[in-house]
Amino acid sequence: MGIFVNSDTRVLVQGITGREGRFHTNQCVAYGTRVVAGVTPGKGGQDMDTIPVFNTVDQAVRKTGANTSLVFVPPGLAGDAILEAADSGIKLVVCITEGIPVHDMLRVKNYLQTTSCRLIGPNCPGIIRPGICKIGIMPGDIHRPGPVGVISRSGTLTYEVVHQLTRNGLGQSTCIGIGGDPVIGTDFIDCLEAFSRDQATRALVLVGEIGGDAEERAAAFIGERLDKPVVGFVAGLTAPPGRRMGHAGAIISRGSGSAGAKIAAMEAAGIHVCRDLGEIGKFCSQVFAGLLA
């Protein structure tokens, strides 16, 4: 089981001929992911390390049956790349690109709501089903198959958490980095809904950080609708106290956003909050002890 991806996932890589695109495509293939095509406009007809490259996503989908796209396109062009994937019948887009302008993402997010395409990211490490497939840039070898689902807004902080889980004998069902940008596709609640239906996932780790109200909303969902144990962590407890903003952003985020507010919301929802990152693996093995034996 696990969520969003499985062994039928057929991946095409947009921006496959760039330095990062090529490097990480090879890493994904080495992990066992079925990468069936690449897309770089103007380079159609070539091969990238035996993977056929197409000019358009539409061609690649028709020729190879790709159903998922991994995007490494530069920030100014990435919004267009996501729309091209959605418009060509791709069901899941994982966008790694960092630095996409917010107004581009507003248009992308609203356009995707008119399609059946799911977006993970942007500015994220991607998604991995340990032992099955990896669609992203996370180091594969720190993961192990197992019963813990991991959802996070950040990249390397997620690797740290996963590494400690693995060292404490806790494998993972699916790990998703939803991305750190203000406007993202799949959010915590989308992931929680999917994990709540997934029988392979018996416990969850939610890794948040300061800013926005995503953690507060996730905590409310968990309190009302989720009956699996959850460990929470929030980065930024000691971030310098926010200067009084004095502008419109302040009333939108009012009463949320600080690490303290997020931790309070998590604890009120019955989430086990770990405050010491150095001990989160051990903490999880204690909280999940009865369940995972």
Added chain:
Amino acid sequence: MKIHEYQAKELFRAHGLPVPDGRVAATAEEAVEAAREIGPPVVIKAQVHAGGRGKAGGIRIAAGLDEAREAAESILGMSLTTSQTGGQGTGVERVLVEQAADIAEEMYLSILPDRTSGRLLIICSRHGGMDIEEIADRDPGAIVRIPVQPLAGVQPFQLRRAGFALGLAGQKMQAFCRILGTLFQLVVKKDLLLLEINPLVYTKGSEWLLLDAKVEVDGNGLIRQPALASLHDPGEDDPLEVEAREHNLNYIRLDGTVGNMVNGAGLAMATMDLIKRAGAEPANFLDVGGGADSTMIENGFRILLADPRVKVIFINIFGGILRCDILARGVVSAANSLGLDVPVVVRMEGTNVDEGRRILAESGLDLEPAKDLADAAEKISRIVAAGS
């Protein structure tokens, strides 16, 4: 990226929006000359990015040229501490000299993206001239929010909704709708994250005026906004932060003594939390990014060593894209060229970690390796306790 009020008003003027006649001045002489051209009474306004200037003495009215000189002299070069600047205050290098407005009504207007809904929000209120948090405290019902679908753009009915919420009618309404429509287009076309007019003024002479302007441009949009990118004022930034940006590093200076360098913003924040739990204070936030190379590591390390308050350095890297051997070479190279006069705790994990640890061990440098985060926290705690 924030821009100054005078820069925002030049942008508004270029798009046919009503702003008061004004000139920017860097000296008292220039300010007096500007006041003479405009004709008193004038308002002298400190040009800094923080709001709350009025209460802090950064805005003064001058009835004549002598008063204008006196006001400009007192504001220029002052260190302005407002509710939004943080403790240290910010230096004033320029003032805006502006025709005083004959105010009949003050209102509030802003446009910004809403991250949760993915819509653009128009926010308006019939109370203006105080900050929006104050309005929200006093009269929350007077704040009206109008969400706009970004794919469709703003519609005439939405402009009218804002106008009716402000109690407008007739000519006054029509002129307002034209202004709001133009401002909305600016937000979209210029990649703005915030456009706030507070106050939006209706004068006794029955004219609209955008009397103050707070504009923030999306840093990610600057690649396609060269004119706005050129408005960046490096005078508002800490010199070490400027240097960091030139090297593509994300650095924020703080008040503690433990310098730290981390890859990834989330891990960097969690590392600062860890330092605090160890009984110390972080001297900075430094994220070298997921894809850092050895030159970036070297530059990051150089910035930490350049900070005289730093008593110990903690390097915490989880190698994914960034391989540990590359990190280790960057650290060794920087330490060799600059010399180390503070203890350095290094914790690394991930891709090529054994090779990285070997490079550090064989470098002959006095580096303290930590086997995991808990071990690193323990070592930092011991070093800080020994030094105090």
